[in-house]
Amino acid sequence: MIFITAKLGGERLDLVEVEELSKKLILKKTLSYNINLNSFSPGKVEEIASLISSSIRINEKITRISFCLETDFAFLNVIPVDADLPDQDLNEHLLWEISQYFPDESGQGFIVKGYKFGSGKIQRLLIAGVRKEIVSFLKSIVDRLNLKIQIIDIDHFSAENCLRERISPVRSRYFYSDFMLVGLKRKRIDVSVFKDYEFQRYFYWIVGNESDLRYFVIKLINDNVLAGFEKFVFYGDVLDGNMIDFISGMLGNKFLVLNPLDSPLFLDVKVDPKLAPVYAPNIGLAFRMLWSE
Numbered sequence: 487m488i489f490i491t492a493k494l495g496g497e498r499l500d501l502v503e504v505e506e507l508s509k510k511l512i513l514k515k516t517l518s519y520n521i522n523l524n525s526f527s528p529g530k531v532e533e534i535a536s537l538i539s540s541s542i543r544i545n546e547k548i549t550r551i552s553f554c555l556e557t558d559f560a561f562l563n564v565i566p567v568d569a570d571l572p573d574q575d576l577n578e579h580l581l582w583e584i585s586q587y588f589p590d591e592s593g594q595g596f597i598v599k600g601y602k603f604g605s606g607k608i609q610r611l612l613i614a615g616v617r618k619e620i621v622s623f624l625k626s627i628v629d630r631l632n633l634k635i636q637i638i639d640i641d642h643f644s645a646e647n648c649l650r651e652r653i654s655p656v657r658s659r660y661f662y663s664d665f666m667l668v669g670l671k672r673k674r675i676d677v678s679v680f681k682d683y684e685f686q687r688y689f690y691w692i693v694g695n696e697s698d699l700r701y702f703v704i705k706l707i708n709d710n711v712l713a714g715f716e717k718f719v720f721y722g723d724v725l726d727g728n729m730i731d732f733i734s735g736m737l738g739n740k741f742l743v744l745n746p747l748d749s750p751l752f753l754d755v756k757v758d759p760k761l762a763p764v765y766a767p768n769i770g771l772a773f774r775m776l777w778s779e
Contacts, residue, residue: 488514488547489775490633491768492538493641494624495556496523497672498723499534501541502768506776510753516765517541526623535630544631552637552775553624554644554767557669557676557690561587561596561615562640564688569602569609576600576611584615597621603685612688614640637774639767642669642676645721647770648746658777659683662716667744668706670722670729675702699724700732707736717742721766746770 489511493500503515519537523530542548561584571579580600581593588595596615604610621638628635646667650658663683669676673694679687691702707718718737721744734741745762746769 487779489772490538490542490548490551491554491771491775492551493554493556493644493765493767493771494523494534494559495641495671496558497521498556499537500765500768501538502765502772503542504769504772505547506779507753509776509779511751511772511776512753513747515542516761516768518764526619528626531623531626531630535627538627539631544633548633550634550636550775551628551631552639552771553635554639554641554771555616555620556641556671557674559616559620560640561598561613562688562690563587563613565611565613566608567600567602567611569607580613580615583613595619610687612685614643616640636778637771639771639774641767642667642678644768644770644774645669645744645746645766646678647773648721648744648749648766649719650773662719664715665717665719666706666710666715668718668720668722670699670703670720670724672724675699675706677706696724703733704736707733711737711740715740719744721746721763723764725763727760751776 487506489504489506491502497520499519499521501515501517505512505514563583565583580598584593584596584598596617598613598615601612602609603612624635624638649660649667651661660680660683665680667678673692675691675693677689678685693699693702718740719742720733725743730743743763744766746766747762751773
């Protein structure tokens with residue numbers, strides 16, 4: 487079985503092809519393209535589909551593809567919620583919540599999911615919403631490729647899977663009990679917080695340039711370096727040598743560059759380790775495809 491994952495953003499398309507062999511993975515290809523996804527028009531469908539088909543040899547072993555969208559393409563928020571709220575009321579609340587941020591639109595224009603976490607009578611709810619227009623765009627791409635979509639995810643939460651250890655067919659846990667996962671992108675920093683192996687918080691900053699990026703990295707570290715975290719795990723396409731030196735100088739041995747290929751799930755890896763953090767969302771998505779088999 488061949489797994490194809492595509493990470494799609496406004497300016498970049500990352501592709502990974504892996505082959506499954508006895509519940510292990512062999513990395514076949516990693517490819518990146520600069521794009522300008524300024525609309526979801528038929529012309530852009532053709533452009534993205536052509537990039538994929540020219541990069542990946544579609545054959546009988548490839549029937550499905552999974553996508554992870556950059557967080558810029560999603561609505562993400564964390565709100566308090568009554569732990570006993572019925573599912574029907576929860577779904578209505580999710581749509582109402584989105585309508586508060588997009589008052590000129592109906593929440594019905596989004597596909598929305600909510601993920602409860604925490605304990606007690608009042609829990610926390612991570613809201614993840616994607617416009618139906620974007621989902622239709624992805625479906626048009628796979629129709630053009632004569633494939634089916636297996637998973638649509640958000641890149642930051644796909645990358646999170648690279649830090650999971652599969653301990654049974656249905657259970658997994660993280661490699662660290664207390665850590666932060668930080669995605670450094672050209673226009674955004676995404677942060678997930680974990681305590682006692684449990685997801686505790688998600689937040690992000692919008693950045694305009696490298697000065698902004700460094701400012702918020704410094705703020706993140708200064709605010710949290712003494713909070714008892716084992717590791718600050720970073721990934722992303724702006725995590726170059728200079729940025730690695732900059733962060734490691736502040737964090738020392740608490741700093742970790744996420745290498746998704748450093749996993750017992752891979753049988754053979756032939757890729758420059760410097761590129762590995764870029765493909766963390768793709769690889770994490772491939773893990774999900776493998777685990778769902």
